[in-house]
Amino acid sequence: MSRPTIHDVARVAGVSLSTVDRVLNGREGVKSATQNRVAEAIRQLGYERNIAAANLSRKRRYRLLFILPGGGNTFMRGLEQEVVTQAGAREFTTATVTTVPAFDDTALADALRHVDPQETDGVALVATDSANVRAALAELRAKGIAAVTLVSDLPSSQRQRFVGIDNVQAGRTAASLLGRFCRWRPGRIALVAGSMLVRDHAERRLGFEQVLRSEFPDQEVLPPLEGFDDQEIVGDRLTDMLAREPDVVGIYSLGAGNRGVARAIASLPPERRPSVVVHELTPYSREALLDGTFDAVIHQDTAREVKVTVELLQALIDGMSIDPEGQRIGVEVYLRDNLP
Amino acid sequence: MSRPTIHDVARVAGVSLSTVDRVLNGREGVKSATQNRVAEAIRQLGYERNIAAANLSRKRRYRLLFILPGGGNTFMRGLEQEVVTQAGAREFTTATVTTVPAFDDTALADALRHVDPQETDGVALVATDSANVRAALAELRAKGIAAVTLVSDLPSSQRQRFVGIDNVQAGRTAASLLGRFCRWRPGRIALVAGSMLVRDHAERRLGFEQVLRSEFPDQEVLPPLEGFDDQEIVGDRLTDMLAREPDVVGIYSLGAGNRGVARAIASLPPERRPSVVVHELTPYSREALLDGTFDAVIHQDTAREVKVTVELLQALIDGMSIDPEGQRIGVEVYLRDNLP
DNA sequence: TTATTTTTGACGTACGTTCGTCAATATATG
DNA sequence: CATATATTGACGAACGTACGTCAAAAATAA
Secondary structure, X not given: OOOOOHHHHHHHXXXXXXXXXXXXXXXXXXXXXXXXXXXXXXHHHXXXXXXXXXXXXXXXXXXXXXXXXXXXXXXXXXHHHHHHHHHHHOOOEEEEEXXXXXXXXXXXXXXXXXXXXXXXOEEEEOOOOOHHHHHHHXXXXXXXXXXXXXXXXXXXXXXXXXXXXXXXXXXXXHHHHHHHHOOOOOOEEEEEEOOOOOHHHHHHHHHHHHHHHHHOOOOEEOOOEEOOOOHHHHHHHHHHHHHHOOOEEEEEEOOOOHHHHHHHHHOOOHHHOOEEEEEOOOHHHHHHHHOOOOOEEEEOOHHHHHHHHHHHHHHXXXXXXXXXOOOOOOOEEEOXXXXX | OOOOOHHHHHHHHOOOHHHHHHHHOOOOOOOHHHHHHHHHHHHHHOOOOOHHHHHHHHOOOEEEEEEXXXXXXXXXXXXHHHHHHHHXXXXXXXXXXXXXOOOOHHHHHHHHHOOOOOOOXXXXXXXXXXXXXXXXXXXXXXXXXXXXXXXXXXXXXXXXXXXXXXXXHXXXXXXXXXHHHOOOOOOEEEEEEOOOOOHHHHXXXXXXXXXXXXXXXXXXXXXXXXXXXXXXXXXXXHHHHHHHOOOEEEEEEOOOOHHHHHHHHHOOOHHHOOEEEXXXXXXXXXXXXXXXXXXXXXXXXXXXXXXXXXXXXXXXXXXXXXXXXXXXOOOEEEOXXXXX
16 A cells, blocks of 8 residues: 555565665666566566655755856846755755856856865756856766756756756747737837847847747838847937837847836837837836836746756756656746736 | 754753654643743754654655546646646655536535545645535534635635635736737727636636726727637627627637637638637647637646645645745746747 | 685664653642 | 642654675685
């Protein structure tokens, strides 16, 4: 009736507890024939390790390290906060946060190379794309440390998983919304990016234009305006553009700098107010949603991202299987009325 | 360095392990003065029970019972499926599902009265609103069984929590979307409900009209069409209405019967296609999103609802504190492009 | 065959908690 | 004061697993 234990496995396999333990924990000195007998017994009984008991016994601590970009980025600081609170509340888990300068691949690679396997079991990093980082990541993995990328991925590297949203999908969603918002109103659509050199932004733009071209072919998109995620620059350039182009009926801001977008729009007369879609729910974008400046916010749930990351790292450290469903981070849509 | 244990608590309080245990598990025979000493030591040390060890020791099993409406309701059957799979995967937990006829408060009250405290620790129910059910719930709680409502709440009853979405908010969100979709296109908006006698539907309508009236005062809403959550009836009545009213530019279906909505719309010429917002992501509504029949789907995440419910019940059974953040179920918005 | 190495078993202790029993106090009651 | 009752302590076994030590058995090499 109750779950089988290693005792049952030992009995069925006709070996001792010690041997089952050796097999289970990958210790050496067991003939492969015996290993197979044990594996067969495990399969037959449907045995699953009691992780609570295992952790209790080995006094396991999952020591995790999060490497995040530093600076005043609201989004990243929110992420950091999540890491601290969530890891603190979790059994057997300690998480440390290190920050490295944003977009500095050398600093990131350095940080990765200085991770001590003696005191760290798993690492989560917001990746900057470079060969340097790829190499450092490979070294890290070679030390037996689990590694996942968070928010920003590093494809074809040694990272074991990526936790974050699909940015192409995010761009498509924005287009799907903005296209409908502007469908029956003649005019053009403006795009505000941080920099097209950043992978996430490029992907979002790609998805946005895909959908707008195919689903709303009447709507013309102006060339993207680069604001370098800086609210001042975004505000100035967008104000200029709106003065130059009187027929802008929609704006998609796919990077940071939401306050700049809000400022530029505030200067327009009410009848010229465009429909606006931006990224990331923050105190500022929330306020803009509530006062009607923004129509929709595309969001990624950082709390969930951290939670998934921690669980993923724990599973990887334990060598457990991972359910691919549970780790999906969805592209969320917020309007004024479904704000959490 | 490591977490304090009951041994530490005993030492600091100057009592024995047994006494700490008695206090911790609410057993009788401890002077209140001693209880206070122990409580003080716990507070001072920041002691938290090691749940893994506790469960291991007491061979705790959380025996949960889910009481759901029966019948062919896709949504409820999906919920049931979630319960079975999630509880199966969870440590120390067994969940049983009982179905009772939908909207039958007597049957629900009966089911509640027949719950055996010997073999059930917690109950989750999709509530039907009636005094009868309230009374049965009070009896259930008197037996020491934890109880939460799921999807449909029963306010001012003995239920300890509610897990589900805010339906007024859901209606507001629908209006926010549909209002924007139809903003620049003259015409009227149709409402398809199941029955106004059902609490959820009434709440959704309320929220919808709130926002439409205040935020999109130009848009006129037709009187709601009652489809009794039956796709045939919905299809027929909506087809009739669309024939009668040639200026319908938007449809909000706030109950079930999505297939009927899709059928009615399919018969319209493309240029008359209204914007459509419905509830619940199912294989049918997903398909309609993908082929462009529906523009948006308001959704509640059943997997998350079940997860939260199980965790909540476990916490209630253990008498643990509950973080109010973690149990929120959001009103989710799905477009063709952010489908999971 | 014997010596050597590899593989396995037996056993004990530990993790933090629960829970039961029995004895030793302390406190209240008459 | 003696007795009854309430409160506390000491102890041990158990939950399922990890891990270390030592010895026994089996397989392999010489």
